[in-house]
Amino acid sequence: MTKAMLAEAPTAFALQCRDISVQYGEVAALVGVSLAFAPKLIHAVVGQNGAGKTTFARVAAGIVKPVSGTLAIGGREIPTGNVGQARAAGVELVHQSFALPPSFTVAESMEFGAERGRPVFSRRGLEKRWQKHLENLGVRAGLRDRIRDLPVEAQQGVEIARALVADAKVLILDEPTAVLSPSGIEKLFERLKGLKASGVTVILILHKIREVLGVADTVSVLRGGRLVEGPIAVGATNARRLSASIIGVQAEKEIAADEAALVGATAGDALAGAAPAAAINAAPVLAMQRVVTRADSEGPGLEEVSLRIGRGEIVGVAGVEGNGQRTLVRVLANLVEARSGQILLEGKDVTKTPLSERRARGLRIIPFERNSEGLSLSSALWENWSARQLLLGPALRLINPSWYRNACDASLKEWDVRYHTTMQAAGSLSGGNAQKLILAREIDADASLIIAAQPTRGLDVGATAFVWRALRDARARGCAVLIISSDLDELFDICDRIVVMLSGRIVAEFRPPYRLGEVGAAMTGAH
Amino acid sequence: MEEFVIATLRYGTPLVYVTMAGVLAQRAGVWNLGLEGLMIIGCCAAVLGLVQTGSLLFGLVLAVALCVLASALLWFVVERLRANPIIAGLGLTGLGLGGTDLAVQAIYGSQATVNAPYGLPRLGPYFGDFGVLSVLVAAMPFVVFGLWALLRRTRFGLQLSASGEHPFAARSVGVSPARMRLIALCLGGVLCALGGAELALGSLTIFAYGMTAGRGFMAFSAVIFGAGHPIGSAAAALFFAIVGAIGIRAQLAFGDRVPNDLLLALPYLATVLGIWISARFRGGAKAASSFGELRDY
Numbered sequence: 037m038t039k040a041m042l043a044e045a046p047t048a049f050a051l052q053c054r055d056i057s058v059q060y061g062e063v064a065a066l067v068g069v070s071l072a073f074a075p076k077l078i079h080a081v082v083g084q085n086g087a088g089k090t091t092f093a094r095v096a097a098g099i100v101k102p103v104s105g106t107l108a109i110g111g112r113e114i115p116t117g118n119v120g121q122a123r124a125a126g127v128e129l130v131h132q133s134f135a136l137p138p139s140f141t142v143a144e145s146m147e148f149g150a151e152r153g154r155p156v157f158s159r160r161g162l163e164k165r166w167q168k169h170l171e172n173l174g175v176r177a178g179l180r181d182r183i184r185d186l187p188v189e190a191q192q193g194v195e196i197a198r199a200l201v202a203d204a205k206v207l208i209l210d211e212p213t214a215v216l217s218p219s220g221i222e223k224l225f226e227r228l229k230g231l232k233a234s235g236v237t238v239i240l241i242l243h244k245i246r247e248v249l250g251v252a253d254t255v256s257v258l259r260g261g262r263l264v265e266g267p268i269a270v271g272a273t274n275a276r277r278l279s280a281s282i283i284g285v286q287a288e289k290e291i292a293a294d295e296a297a298l299v300g301a302t303a304g305d306a307l308a309g310a311a312p313a314a315a316i317n318a319a320p321v322l323a324m325q326r327v328v329t330r331a332d333s334e335g336p337g338l339e340e341v342s343l344r345i346g347r348g349e350i351v352g353v354a355g356v357e358g359n360g361q362r363t364l365v366r367v368l369a370n371l372v373e374a375r376s377g378q379i380l381l382e383g384k385d386v387t388k389t390p391l392s393e394r395r396a397r398g399l400r401i402i403p404f405e406r407n408s409e410g411l412s413l414s415s416a417l418w419e420n421w422s423a424r425q426l427l428l429g430p431a432l433r434l435i436n437p438s439w440y441r442n443a444c445d446a447s448l449k450e451w452d453v454r455y456h457t458t459m460q461a462a463g464s465l466s467g468g469n470a471q472k473l474i475l476a477r478e479i480d481a482d483a484s485l486i487i488a489a490q491p492t493r494g495l496d497v498g499a500t501a502f503v504w505r506a507l508r509d510a511r512a513r514g515c516a517v518l519i520i521s522s523d524l525d526e527l528f529d530i531c532d533r534i535v536v537m538l539s540g541r542i543v544a545e546f547r548p549p550y551r552l553g554e555v556g557a558a559m560t561g562a563h
Numbered sequence: 564m565e566e567f568v569i570a571t572l573r574y575g576t577p578l579v580y581v582t583m584a585g586v587l588a589q590r591a592g593v594w595n596l597g598l599e600g601l602m603i604i605g606c607c608a609a610v611l612g613l614v615q616t617g618s619l620l621f622g623l624v625l626a627v628a629l630c631v632l633a634s635a636l637l638w639f640v641v642e643r644l645r646a647n648p649i650i651a652g653l654g655l656t657g658l659g660l661g662g663t664d665l666a667v668q669a670i671y672g673s674q675a676t677v678n679a680p681y682g683l684p685r686l687g688p689y690f691g692d693f694g695v696l697s698v699l700v701a702a703m704p705f706v707v708f709g710l711w712a713l714l715r716r717t718r719f720g721l722q723l724s725a726s727g728e729h730p731f732a733a734r735s736v737g738v739s740p741a742r743m744r745l746i747a748l749c750l751g752g753v754l755c756a757l758g759g760a761e762l763a764l765g766s767l768t769i770f771a772y773g774m775t776a777g778r779g780f781m782a783f784s785a786v787i788f789g790a791g792h793p794i795g796s797a798a799a800a801l802f803f804a805i806v807g808a809i810g811i812r813a814q815l816a817f818g819d820r821v822p823n824d825l826l827l828a829l830p831y832l833a834t835v836l837g838i839w840i841s842a843r844f845r846g847g848a849k850a851a852s853s854f855g856e857l858r859d860y
Contacts, residue, residue, distance in 0.1 A: 119736070131731075137725045140725070147721055157717070158716065
């Protein structure tokens, strides 16, 4: 199959790598990957998290130097690990988390990576130089706007425009859809098709099969740093086959759950086990009433947010990132003050109650940033694990480390965390295991309200399924669960109810069966 | 009034030069706490070079060479040996203070101040009362605006700023943040040498042990107060200088009725105030939270 495709393609590949291997310390990120992409098509590279997709993109762009292998652009071999050479040959990479200095203006962002032009410029000259470029690409952003003030979709537009300042022949985009709303994704794909028509070869790093089948001409699959298949024409495969080759051979049942995560099956089992509406309204675990907060550096303030979550209910918060989701979590954690309104936990007013007391009443938080907010990476596993209990007691209470170590050991085994010893630093765990450690700490018998902020971001399919199962189990025990996620497929699968946040407000509420179009429209304020 | 302006410029000019070195380093991603050390190396090398050879030019060249060398050393320790920049910078300050003292003792056998036969060229009578100031004072505004233009109106400057603010962004357009930091630190070394020379040979003609008296740290604060902006930071440095000049005037006016030490402490108190203001109103504390880590992802 692969050979046939290669033979069909024209002689000079837009980008060809042979036998690329990358080693990060002990970990082999890529092993002998050979891939060739025909020019003027949209190619997708797919795989689970940790499959080596991003590493592959970075090797192609010259940012990561492989230990072995060669790289050829347009039939001409270039040295590996040299960004300047790769850019000169026409390869540009748009990063997953954008790589533009936040304090730069849009015009400056164009200029700092440009090749030609006057070395000294005036502000007006600079804006004149890039005006046309942005217009041609249909990027709507003022040239004087600062990157940090732009919404993510505009930031991505600017980043793509930045990548195209030179004469790009190969444009690689690393997970470009992760930050976008459904309509933003559609616009991005339109833009990419336009670029393809103008002769640019596009390589998309993706992990959602639905998107791949919608936009790409060919698809290649990476798994565990190795090329599984590809590039194969998209017409010659289907969602089922692709997910099988992405996941690999596993137990049949596990695949079913994992497939849902990959393909993005709607409905799922969200209806099963949902609490009746009457019970929710009778005694909600969490009731926020017209909560207002001030806007700060971390996002817009909340504007009259009212939200009720009942016992045994999973409520999802959808929305384009930066529309107040973080503030919502921070106000519940008492990290930002509510200027007006009320927060009731189990019927008691906790609006002015410190976090420790809220935690004592059953509030549990799986925070957005597991490496900075969720864990102390330099502390031992048992210290991280016991932090919740330790912080509740009096400051001068004597503790018995060996008791905590044993308890931690038992708990982590139960949560299937892979580790060496409870004395090792939390920073030595992989992303999935680190998240499980947080789950082991936060989901306990006394939990009544669990806030899970982006609980599966950056996790592979297996770990994602594990987190979902843990949250569903918590629901079955009668916990109220609030999930904040930018992955709509995830929310559709697991939530009994979804609310949509836009500019600090809750603008819409949905119940299953969910329709992508409706939720997407609410996210962008188009409904 | 003119006297007051002259006193301010005398106090402020060395400070502004060193502040500009701090701005360059901060923009490139290094919080340079070695400014104090670099400045005193500049003072000492300029004076000793002048005294030993009788040539002012040689003194200046020696000061520039040693300051650039010391800056490159800081870069090597921070960038190549991955040392914490704060600790490495403080180490450089210690090296400067101790090293200059050692040099004076080794050459003259005592810790006495070293007197130079003459100082930097003066502006001359054409400038009236301001003629007593050195040429470096007149050059200062050009250095400040030149640095601003370099940072914000050239591609080189944008790449340098990107190296500090978002090293990965710099790397992904083919710029080496490490190289940019080396350039920024070495250029800063030149500015520190000039600042040191101005302090020792501008209005005085001496070198004394520890004569920088914390001005390097004051410059560091001016960088924070001015949020790393060349003009804002220069303004902050001049604000500290104004407070210093007020202190000098107050000494003359009050004589013994107010303790001298208190008046001499005024610019330092202003520095603390400046840091507090920038933390309170401009998120300076947030900038400070990235102290000590060299980001390169």
